[in-house]
Amino acid sequence: MAHTCPCCGFSALQEPPRSTSGGGSYEICPSCGFQFGVSDDDAGFTYASWRARWKARGLRWSSKGIAPPPGWDAKSQLTSLRDPSPKSAAKKKRSIRPSQRAPQV
Numbered sequence: 001m002a003h004t005c006p007c008c009g010f011s012a013l014q015e016p017p018r019s020t021s022g023g024g025s026y027e028i029c030p031s032c033g034f035q036f037g038v039s040d041d042d043a044g045f046t047y048a049s050w051r052a053r054w055k056a057r058g059l060r061w062s063s064k065g066i067a068p069p070p071g072w073d074a075k076s077q078l079t080s081l082r083d084p085s086p087k088s089a090a091k092k093k094r095s096i097r098p099s100q101r102a103p104q105v
């Protein structure tokens with residue numbers, strides 16, 4: 001079962017980044033180099049701040065031990081990460097409306 005990195009959109013992580021109890025997997029994303037439970041819990045990076053750092057460093061494949069998949073493209077990978085958000089934001093707006101109309105007592 002593959003999992004997607006919330007930092008860079010790499011979709012072949014071996015473990016879910018966070019267990020259901022909230023602990024990090026300690027897996028290092030071979031694409032962006034984020035280590036779940038370490039880069040965030042110990043080093044204090046958010047997914048967004050790590051992504052910004054990774055972008056600033058040129059979106060390079062991070063792992064030296066694991067080769068990038070054939071045709072790996074950081075930019076299209078990031079696009080796949082961004083895709084779901086506009087749709088879910090639209091859904092949220094719709095679901096908020098009825099409660100906004102309701103009188104607040």
Ligand SMILES: [Zn+2]
Nearest residue numbers: 005008029032
């Ligand atoms: Zn990643």
